[in-house]
Amino acid sequence: MPVNQTLANFSDLSFKTAFVIYCFALILSIVFYVKQTGVVDSRVKAKELVGAGGPNVVEVPSDSDFARREASAEKFAGMAQTMIWLAIIIHGASVVLRGLSASRFPFGNLYEYVAMVTFVAMVISAWVIQRRELRAMWPWVLTPVIALLFYGGMKLYAASAPVVPALQSFWFPIHVSTVSIGAGIGLISGMASLLYVLRMRQPVGKEHGVLGAVLRPLPSAQRLDSLAYKAAIWALPIFGLGVMLGAIWAESAWGRFWGWDPKETISLVTWMLYAAYLHARATSGWKNSAAAWINIAAFATMVFNLFFINMVVSGLHSYAGLN
Numbered sequence: 001m002p003v004n005q006t007l008a009n010f011s012d013l014s015f016k017t018a019f020v021i022y023c024f025a026l027i028l029s030i031v032f033y034v035k036q037t038g039v040v041d042s043r044v045k046a047k048e049l050v051g052a053g054g055p056n057v058v059e060v061p062s063d064s065d066f067a068r069r070e071a072s073a074e075k076f077a078g079m080a081q082t083m084i085w086l087a088i089i090i091h092g093a094s095v096v097l098r099g100l101s102a103s104r105f106p107f108g109n110l111y112e113y114v115a116m117v118t119f120v121a122m123v124i125s126a127w128v129i130q131r132r133e134l135r136a137m138w139p140w141v142l143t144p145v146i147a148l149l150f151y152g153g154m155k156l157y158a159a160s161a162p163v164v165p166a167l168q169s170f171w172f173p174i175h176v177s178t179v180s181i182g183a184g185i186g187l188i189s190g191m192a193s194l195l196y197v198l199r200m201r202q203p204v205g206k207e208h209g210v211l212g213a214v215l216r217p218l219p220s221a222q223r224l225d226s227l228a229y230k231a232a233i234w235a236l237p238i239f240g241l242g243v244m245l246g247a248i249w250a251e252s253a254w255g256r257f258w259g260w261d262p263k264e265t266i267s268l269v270t271w272m273l274y275a276a277y278l279h280a281r282a283t284s285g286w287k288n289s290a291a292a293w294i295n296i297a298a299f300a301t302m303v304f305n306l307f308f309i310n311m312v313v314s315g316l317h318s319y320a321g322l323n
Contacts, residue, residue, distance in 0.1 A: 007101035008160035014094035015115065019149050021087035022142060028080035029138035035073035036136055036217040077135045084126055084138070091119050101160045105173035108163040113180065114152035114306075118145050120184030128188070128227070136217040140195060141188070171249035175242060179267075182239025183302055186274070189231035190299025193292040196224040200289050225288050228295055229281055236274045243267050266305040273298035 095115055099106035106112045125141050128134065163172070199221035202212045218224070246264070247257040258264060273294055280291035 003160050003162070004101045007097050011094050011097035011101055011160065014090050014097060015153060018087045018091035018094060019146070019153065021083055021090065022146050022149065025080045025083035025087060026139060026142040026146060028076050028083060029142060032073050032076035032080060033136055033139050033217055035069070035076060037213065039069045039073060040216050080138060081126070081130060081135070084122070088119070088122050088126055091115070091122065095119055098160060102162055104163055105177070107173065107176035107180070108161070109158045111152050111156040111158050113176070114148055114156060116180045117183045117187070118148050120181050121145060121187045124185060125188055133219055133223070134227070136219065137195070141191060144187070144191065169249060169252070171245060171252070175245040175249050178238060178245055179242030182235050182242050183306075185231050185235040186239060186299060186302055189228045189235055190296055190302075192224050192228035192231060193295040193299070196221050196228055196292050197289060197296070199224055225292065228292065229278075232274055232278055232295060236271070236278060239274065240271050243271055263305060266301060270298055270301045270305060273301060
């Protein structure tokens, strides 16, 4: 079936527009982050002054002063949140138009897969991080997403076209969409675990040095760990289901459920790491920080599978569309 070039062009334009809006949202979220850092610093200094009898010498900011500063910071948080939702809508339009342009599901190459995974990650992030106490996480979430979109648009881009014959299957949209959703949730879980590890070294109220100043607005380590755990609870079964559906498809396409193809193998390793993380996280003998490293390893393995296996290693899943 011929490609509708008009829809393909609109998809490309939507992708670029979403990327630009995400960048503006990142700038706004950084401004909020800096302002929120100032608010936290002021509160800490005020407590130190009060504890040392400071009010007799230096005027300590009142609660209304702190409220005014927080309100100023929240304005930028609200603007960032609005920009993010706008970018998500345009990002989603890019994915849908890409599929409509070729009359197929938009998972036919690595460029489309990156667009889909980042879209899922942003939808879930926007739903979770809209809570006030988590808004400081936006710069940490937007940065890797923008980096993925930039790399996808610059290095992985492939023109809209029908998929190769091997992907023309009933199982194609089911398998890839399930894996994409699991990977998107895994991205959130991995980032939360990474921030948790950093926060454990810089507890709330005890931050020190340059790293402490950078991490000060973030939620507590307990809240970050809880977010990582809850996201992994969803990522494990969804990603595992995607692997199972891929095995069923492999049996119908290649006459076997499993062949230790590089992508199959690394996907299984990733799923096992998520299972190990949840097991360690729920076992009393494990420290949460040690379990978090397993989750970070799962995230790193997923990224390795996404790029290195698709782009460097030759296998039955070499459909990156870069040639």
